[in-house]
Amino acid sequence: MPSAYQKALDGPKFKSSVIKHYAITRFTNLIPRKEHLVFDSYFWNPFKPLTQLNARQWNLFFAGFWCWTWDAFDYFSVSLNVSALAEQFDVKTADVTWGITLVLMLRSVGAAFFGILSDRYGRRIPLAASMICLTILQIGLGFVNTYQQFLGVRAMFGIFMGGIFGPAYAIALENAPDTAHGILSGIFQEGYAFGYLLVVCFQRAITDNSSHSWRALFWFSAGPSVLFAIWVLLVGESDSYLRHVQLMNTSSNENASKRFINQGKMAFKRYWVVCIYLVLLMTGFNFSSHGSQDLYPTLLTKQLGYGVDRSTVTNSVANLGAIAGGLLFGHLSNYIGRRMAIIICCIGGGAMIYPWAFVRNSGINAGVFFLQFFVQGAWGVAPIVLAELSPPEFRSFVGGLAYQLGNLVSSASSTIEATIGERFPIYDADGQKKEGVYNYSKVMAIFMGCVFGYLLLITFVGPENIHADLSYKDEENDNEKNDDSNSLDVKGDDTEYLETV
Known part of the structure; x- marks a missing residue:
């Protein structure tokens, strides 16, 4: 595996020669360098790099992983009960999906504050x-009786859900060895798909067999949240963060608050272009996941008339595909590059739109498996991309906020699909309009085609900082020791463009 590291990125200066050079290298840098595309045992066995983690690193990783997984469980608990909630509150499906949209819109508030x-x-x-x-909100949601109460509690959910990703991905990845970053990124991100898979199973086991229906699912979900909070408190602080604090205390005479503010000003000056890019990138990622997942259970039950068992199987197959794709492409990105891995997934996902949306026989399971395989294959690269491109001192804030601002922009995905879907009613054999049944397949297929195109384009034009050292360094000393740092650029020219101009 490659052992070279890059420094943190700086913001570019906009000179015509530099822009021209950068544009050319968007093509050339997609080609993996021979010294890094090594077909060794690490390449063929994606789990071998995991043997390099010690018990402490595993503990930190899984603390972040399970918090992120349960964030997904809470989120998709509503997605799987859209129809039941609409019936409970006597509103339309599109009204309930507004509760999903509200969560996504307010996540950025929590991401900024907790980041x-x-x-x-x-x-x-x-x-x-x-x-x-x-935990408190999960219990409370089980007692709401009106649509307005539902929206109020879900709004609070959005704020605290937004505070999960930034600290969780930082504590999970920043302490691990470089050789394992790709596969760990995939495992961490697919905690979200795993959370979806868990809620699908518990939906069938609890909601469908309880007199309290969907309320019982939320009451159940409160218990594990407490356990994961205790785990995080007991595991101790991130070793990487503690090294950063120690370094700052020994290298500066400023008080901690003033130093933190000054670091923020410096980071914004250096990283503002990269931060904007990360928001645009995460917008594409979030559109791909929400556009393909949030309304799909409604498509299965309302449009296709699937019963609970068949719907459970199809949703489970989709998430198994998601987990497989995230792990595989997260691992491969360590060799072929982050951008190349995402672009391959966009092309593969685009090819799977038709079977995912329009196959009506048993082949639908293959369609949903491979569509989510590519959607979440790209997502498996996202956490490590955020970690490598974010300012080291503000990794949790920038990574978490970029992720959630992307959520904010894409927050109306399910509402858009549900609303447009109502323009395409489905008719029975006698030509009568079926009440509450719409052609979501057509709308979602067009939507996802546009999303894959956007994500491919924004990934292609963006920078890459693959194999960047995620531990905190004394940058002054590093700069003195690494005057020829551009020779360490794994992908060729991105660091040169972003640092030396």
Whole structure:
């Protein structure tokens, strides 16, 4: 595996020669370098790099992983019960999907607040606080009786859900060895698909067999949240973050608050272009997941008339495909590059839109498996891309906020699909319009085609900082020791473009 590292990125200066050079290297840098595309045992066995993690690193990783997984469980608990909630509150399906949209819109608030706390005071306290607040809201949601109460509680959900990703991905990835970053990124991100898979199973086991229906699912979900909060508190602080604090205390005479503010000003000056790019990138990622997942259970039950058992099987198959894709492409990205891995997934996902949306026999399971295989294959690269491109001192804030701002932009995915879907009613054999049944397949297929095209384009034009060292360094000393740092650029020219101009 490659052992070279890059420094953190700087913002570019906009000179015509530099822009021209950067444009050319968007093509050339997609080609993996021979010294890194090594077909060794690490390449063929994606789990071998995991043997390099010690017990402490595994503990930190799984603390973040399970918090992220349960974030997904809470989120998709509503997605799987859209029809039941609409019936309960006597509103339309599109009205209930507004509750999903509201969560996505407010996540950026939580990401900003808890991200700053995480970078200033450490990962574990903000992460544990978010999980405990979610526990209270999970219990409360089981007691709501009106649509307005539902929206109010879901709005609060959005704020505290937004505080999960930044601290969780930071504590999970920043302490691990470089050789395992790709596969760990895939495993971590597919905690979301795993959470979806868990809620599909518990939906069948609890919701469909309880007199309290969907309420019982939320009451159940409160229990594990408490356990994961305790785990985070007991695991201790991120070793990488502690090294950063120690370094700052020995290299500066400023008080901690003033130093943190000055670091923020410097980071914004250096990273503002990269930060904007990350928001645009995460917008594409979030459109791909929400556009293909949120309304799909409604498509199965309402449009195709699937019963609970068949719908459970199809949703489970989709998430098995998601987990497989995230692990595979997360691992491959360590060799073929982050951008190349995402682009391959966009092309593969586009090819699977038709069977995913329009196959009506048993082949639908293959369609959903491979569509989610490519959607989440691209997503498996996202956490490590965020970690490598974010300012080291503000990894939790920038990575978490970029992720959730992308969520904000894509927040109306399910509402858009549900609303447009109502323009395409389905008729029975006698030519009568079926009540509440719409052609979601057509709308979702067109929507996903546009999303894959956008994600491919924004990935192609963006930078890459593959194999960047995620541990905190004394940059002054590093610069003195690594005057020829551009020779360490794994992909060729991105660091040169972003640092030396």
